[in-house]
Amino acid sequence: MKAIICTNYGGPEVLKLVDVPKPTITDTQVLIKVMASAVNSGDVRTRGLVVPGFLRIVMRMVLGFRKPRQPILGVVLSGVIESVGSKVAKWKVGDEVFALTGFRFGGHAEYAVLKENSTMELKPKNASFNEAAAIVFGGATAIYFLEAAGIKSCSQPQILIYGASGAVGTAAVQIAKSHGANVTAVCGEAGVDLVTSLGADSILVYTKDDFTKLPEKFDIVFDAVGKTTKKQCKHLLKEGGVYKTVGGLETAAERVSQLQYLRELYEAGKYRPVIDRIYPLEEMVAAHTYVDSGMKKGNVVIEVGR
Ligand SMILES: NC(=O)c1ccc[n+]([C@@H]2O[C@H](COP(=O)([O-])OP(=O)(O)OC[C@H]3O[C@@H](n4cnc5c(N)ncnc54)[C@H](OP(=O)(O)O)[C@@H]3O)[C@@H](O)[C@H]2O)c1
Known part of the structure; x- marks a missing residue:
């Protein structure tokens, strides 16, 4: 499958489009065909290790010392469940979902693997995959x-x-x-x-x-x-x-209830995901460069599946 890997900490040019094996799942995981993801401030911060000096060492311990341990970045996705592990009860093949992947990352690829009980929900019925990806972060x-x-x-x-x-x-x-x-x-x-x-x-x-x-x-x-x-x-x-x-040490906890609330609002016509630009997966460097500018309005979406 096609994926963007982060080969080092640094500018957008450290991101490379590569072919990697399609992931496999365990009994308790699901395989998602990613339709859309996003590049947000968290992604560019991880790529560039852009945190105050004293936190940089902590970030390296958490993310990987020389480069991200999880080379495929991307903390949000929307997509379709393609297969489910034998012990998975909550999801079935064909479910259209949106999710926060947290420290698993992995949204910037054609397929992603998540555990059954990840921060994942059915996406709003009437939302496109691009919109669903733009809602999450x-x-x-x-x-x-x-x-x-x-x-x-x-x-x-x-x-x-x-x-x-x-x-x-x-x-x-x-x-x-x-x-x-x-x-x-x-x-x-x-x-x-x-x-x-x-x-x-x-x-x-x-x-x-x-x-x-x-x-x-x-x-x-x-x-x-x-x-x-x-x-x-x-x-x-x-x-x-x-x-x-958002600028202090307090970190937003990710909860399924947040996705449920966002879905309800969207389906009731009370939430509009703001999409500034849409890039294909292949143009990840340009997407990161734009997000680095700090001027985006709302969200930058990455269209993965077609
Ligand atoms: N603590 C946490 O758990 C947590 C979670 C998520 C995000 N964050 C942090 O939250 C911050 C925002 O994330 P984001 O993705 O929403 O950022 P973003 O979309 O990249 O923010 C860009 C927007 O900020 C505006 N802006 C820039 N400088 C400004 C200023 N001095 N005053 C007012 N507006 C200004 C820009 O408007 P103009 O172009 O008009 O200036 C632009 O529309 C990031 O620093 C991120 O790391 C923290």
């Missing part, structure tokens, strides 16, 4: 952080979302709206129309407006790009309000 991350901030226990919460035009930001605006929030979004000029279309109630442009001078107070301030500090935002919180950022 930002959607699951936004749900994790907004739930950790207590969104479920707030009635009509006031939420400020900083960095609302990226994968996590575009998802966060929609997840917040699904909880009845009033959303103030902060994004760049180029993201204003997009973020408005996703339902933000008011918008500030970070290159022109100083969001820290807002007179309003919020139940939750969520930094979806990791560019602010708690100190900068503390005074914007109501009493008992919560500040969360």
Whole structure:
């Protein structure tokens, strides 16, 4: 099968298109024909080992010292189950799924293997495979952080979302709206129309407006790009309000319930996966180069199956 392997830590050129044997499965695994994946900020961070110095050694221990131990990157996929292990009860051949692969990676190939109880769900019925792949990373991350901030226990919460035009930001605006929030979004000029279309109630442009001078107070301030500090935002919180950022040491836990919620929202017409660009698997270097720019709006999808 065709796969993209990461031959070293470094720039996008370390990614190579190769032919590798089609994987086989054990009794408790499923083989998925990958139809689409995505390149997100996590993928480029892994490829380039882009973390603060003191974390680099930890990352190498986790991912592999000289190069990624799992050479096929890609932490999300959508596809069709092609075969199931003899002890697998939850899935059947032909199921159309979307998934987060976590530290198994493996989304950037024609086939991937996952355990029966992975963070995988039936994809939304009416979503294309490209859309399904674009839902997962930002959607699951936004749900994790907004739930950790207590969104479920707030009635009509006031939420400020900083960095609302990226994968996590575009998802966060929609997840917040699904909880009845009033959303103030902060994004760049180029993201204003997009973020408005996703339902933000008011918008500030970070290159022109100083969001820290807002007179309003919020139940939750969520930094979806990791560019602010708690100190900068503390005074914007109501009493008992919560500040969360993707930029700290807190890591989003991946849960099947997140995928179930995203599927429900999508099927109810309440969630729109934002796709900025679509690349074929063969153009992975170009996809990574674009994501490296830090300017993508929503998601960059990799079309694998046809
Ligand atoms: N902790 C965790 O568990 C976790 C999980 C997932 C992601 N993350 C982190 O979350 C971050 C965001 O991920 P992502 O995939 O959503 O990123 P992304 O899509 O690559 O973010 C790009 C967007 O960020 C906007 N942006 C860039 N600089 C900005 C600034 N100074 N102020 C406001 N917006 C700015 C850009 O808009 P303009 O082009 O208009 O500037 C662009 O639309 C990444 O750093 C990622 O590593 C952490």
